Amino acid sequence: MSLLAQPINCTLKASGESSTDAMIAVMKSASEEKGATVAGTVRAAALDIKPGVTSDEGDGDEWPEVREKILAADILILGTPIWMGSAGSVAKRVMERMDAFLEETDDHGRMPSYGKVAVAAIVGNEDGAHFASAQIFQALNDVGWTIPAVAACYWVGEAMGSTDFKDLEKTPEMVAKTAKMVAANAVHLAGLLKRDAYPG
Amino acid sequence: MSLLAQPINCTLKASGESSTDAMIAVMKSASEEKGATVAGTVRAAALDIKPGVTSDEGDGDEWPEVREKILAADILILGTPIWMGSAGSVAKRVMERMDAFLEETDDHGRMPSYGKVAVAAIVGNEDGAHFASAQIFQALNDVGWTIPAVAACYWVGEAMGSTDFKDLEKTPEMVAKTAKMVAANAVHLAGLLKRDAYPG
Amino acid sequence: MSLLAQPINCTLKASGESSTDAMIAVMKSASEEKGATVAGTVRAAALDIKPGVTSDEGDGDEWPEVREKILAADILILGTPIWMGSAGSVAKRVMERMDAFLEETDDHGRMPSYGKVAVAAIVGNEDGAHFASAQIFQALNDVGWTIPAVAACYWVGEAMGSTDFKDLEKTPEMVAKTAKMVAANAVHLAGLLKRDAYPG
Amino acid sequence: MSLLAQPINCTLKASGESSTDAMIAVMKSASEEKGATVAGTVRAAALDIKPGVTSDEGDGDEWPEVREKILAADILILGTPIWMGSAGSVAKRVMERMDAFLEETDDHGRMPSYGKVAVAAIVGNEDGAHFASAQIFQALNDVGWTIPAVAACYWVGEAMGSTDFKDLEKTPEMVAKTAKMVAANAVHLAGLLKRDAYPG
Numbered sequence: 001m002s003l004l005a006q007p008i009n010c011t012l013k014a015s016g017e018s019s020t021d022a023m024i025a026v027m028k029s030a031s032e033e034k035g036a037t038v039a040g041t042v043r044a045a046a047l048d049i050k051p052g053v054t055s056d057e058g059d060g061d062e063w064p065e066v067r068e069k070i071l072a073a074d075i076l077i078l079g080t081p082i083w084m085g086s087a088g089s090v091a092k093r094v095m096e097r098m099d100a101f102l103e104e105t106d107d108h109g110r111m112p113s114y115g116k117v118a119v120a121a122i123v124g125n126e127d128g129a130h131f132a133s134a135q136i137f138q139a140l141n142d143v144g145w146t147i148p149a150v151a152a153c154y155w156v157g158e159a160m161g162s163t164d165f166k167d168l169e170k171t172p173e174m175v176a177k178t179a180k181m182v183a184a185n186a187v188h189l190a191g192l193l194k195r196d197a198y199p200g
Numbered sequence: 201m202s203l204l205a206q207p208i209n210c211t212l213k214a215s216g217e218s219s220t221d222a223m224i225a226v227m228k229s230a231s232e233e234k235g236a237t238v239a240g241t242v243r244a245a246a247l248d249i250k251p252g253v254t255s256d257e258g259d260g261d262e263w264p265e266v267r268e269k270i271l272a273a274d275i276l277i278l279g280t281p282i283w284m285g286s287a288g289s290v291a292k293r294v295m296e297r298m299d300a301f302l303e304e305t306d307d308h309g310r311m312p313s314y315g316k317v318a319v320a321a322i323v324g325n326e327d328g329a330h331f332a333s334a335q336i337f338q339a340l341n342d343v344g345w346t347i348p349a350v351a352a353c354y355w356v357g358e359a360m361g362s363t364d365f366k367d368l369e370k371t372p373e374m375v376a377k378t379a380k381m382v383a384a385n386a387v388h389l390a391g392l393l394k395r396d397a398y399p400g
Numbered sequence: 401m402s403l404l405a406q407p408i409n410c411t412l413k414a415s416g417e418s419s420t421d422a423m424i425a426v427m428k429s430a431s432e433e434k435g436a437t438v439a440g441t442v443r444a445a446a447l448d449i450k451p452g453v454t455s456d457e458g459d460g461d462e463w464p465e466v467r468e469k470i471l472a473a474d475i476l477i478l479g480t481p482i483w484m485g486s487a488g489s490v491a492k493r494v495m496e497r498m499d500a501f502l503e504e505t506d507d508h509g510r511m512p513s514y515g516k517v518a519v520a521a522i523v524g525n526e527d528g529a530h531f532a533s534a535q536i537f538q539a540l541n542d543v544g545w546t547i548p549a550v551a552a553c554y555w556v557g558e559a560m561g562s563t564d565f566k567d568l569e570k571t572p573e574m575v576a577k578t579a580k581m582v583a584a585n586a587v588h589l590a591g592l593l594k595r596d597a598y599p600g
Numbered sequence: 601m602s603l604l605a606q607p608i609n610c611t612l613k614a615s616g617e618s619s620t621d622a623m624i625a626v627m628k629s630a631s632e633e634k635g636a637t638v639a640g641t642v643r644a645a646a647l648d649i650k651p652g653v654t655s656d657e658g659d660g661d662e663w664p665e666v667r668e669k670i671l672a673a674d675i676l677i678l679g680t681p682i683w684m685g686s687a688g689s690v691a692k693r694v695m696e697r698m699d700a701f702l703e704e705t706d707d708h709g710r711m712p713s714y715g716k717v718a719v720a721a722i723v724g725n726e727d728g729a730h731f732a733s734a735q736i737f738q739a740l741n742d743v744g745w746t747i748p749a750v751a752a753c754y755w756v757g758e759a760m761g762s763t764d765f766k767d768l769e770k771t772p773e774m775v776a777k778t779a780k781m782v783a784a785n786a787v788h789l790a791g792l793l794k795r796d797a798y799p800g
Contacts, residue, residue, distance in 0.1 A: 544750060548798075550744060551741055
């Protein structure tokens, strides 16, 4: 079965090198190794994604295209940096826009996200990955996403450190191993749900 | 396919009436309606579950039996009260004991929880359900549980209120509706994973 | 001693009625009753506050004026709506901009926020206030704010409800009582710290 | 002014070496350097602290003595290990017992914790310190504790690491520096509040 994964990079920066991109790259090769196709990464901060909780906030809002890409895929790879010990504001905004799914159910009460799986790719100089994944899993699950076993691939340095993931000489072994596990689980579960949708 | 759900009541009280039990009862009938068998509820506070992160802390530790029940089932219904705005200490202890799963992987790197799904049944007098579900989803997912779409059934009263769920005259309509959705998703997903296990 | 409180409304909406404003109004009168002066509310979504973690992100960034207002005051009243069970993305962005304080210490290692107190004013249709206050207290405390005893005034309706705080006929008694306590504690503590600054 | 700090070690282990103890030791010397007296550490897991939310759960409950020690001090140093990315279950239990403070107010509506400050000493092999401090600050603040600027001293190793804090050859410089700052702020603020209590 052909499965499509859509990464979103929720760095605060509109352009330039990004550790979140580096983590998404790790998840991308792990996902491709498991047979998924990985779409080009959406860089959220480069787009005008308006604050709000509807699917179209009008006036140049670029969320509708992002929404379309997300819903065309089977797997969402939500990439976010850690700021102040938790997920960044851009990731929160992206998730808030999915709040609209609650009102967009089909005849069986199923949100557009039903049958899709979400995983997290999290990086920070230091501590905050578990707080970020807690926020992400709860928020995405509330709006219909399924969370496969071991769904977070993350890296942070030692407490109060300042090393960037993108500047590491090589991908830490534990990160590479976790990425493979996350990707394998996501691909397997997305395949099952694509074949056998939640009945609602 | 025959599916078994195991509820755990993580109230702080060893005996007596419990709002968490009342919420588990709502989840139980919704799960049975979807064809699952629901095992007798484990009341964690009535057992001597030692603090620790291994599967057997010796000396009268009653976790091993609970662990066996959990792993014999396909669906975990983790019931917890809200205390101080988040999941209670008994729920945290129960989850901590599953930390041992990380070391108990099979030849394919799969924890004993792989292929099982977990949902939350949360009650409180007031606010805290989302904080509780964030903690629960992250902790359980880290140790191998899969989280089906919309996996939390909860009730809390108005801010700073003091009504108990068990004293409500009837189950609020939104709770009943959510319970059906949570149960339907859990049963569907547990069935898929039972038939087609994660390859690891 | 003359004390100044600065409210920030972190609703997602640039204009129009706001439940967060209604909660800030409750905190405003409680603060005035305790002798503080309350500055005009900053509506964050009406300004172009760029994503980032420096004190000036250039290019039309309107954070510098907000930063100045915050630092001219003794008390910060951070008002935020709950979205997806936690603080909204606008609140997170506002807090992220204060990350810069970490690099802006004086000769005694004190951030510009040292000696100032922060309280939260949180509203939502339903559950999420404790998750929001946990995020807010941790993030603001990390960047130097002091949190007075009982520092959150909040309201949410019953689980899965949809009533707006601004549409309530009257302020619930518990909210009014809590607001008085929060304001009294904030004013007292801000006064102490203004007279006797942290030595660093 | 003479100030007393009371550390509580919330490790899951009843006895033996503890990284949390090692972190408390760092906070202890920093506090003494600032002129505070530091009481002997309470090891929560070595005591029979019953689950519950009252100040005395009867039947051999050892919380009452702990409660007395906490309330005899001016500063609480809550030490906890990180398990599953957040504060351990013993820390949560200890905090839950303080829920009783809500009902133990004086004639001015002040809880027994009013006028006392709390700081956190957090250690883990890996990520979770910010999630832990968010939980701790919110829970303790709800029941009357004041949180001084920069109130968490923590250490975790690199993501998915397994080094124990107690096995480090020396205290990392950033930890030592943070401990001094946390202690200085706690001592200063506790002194102010001891001289000038919240009026309620």
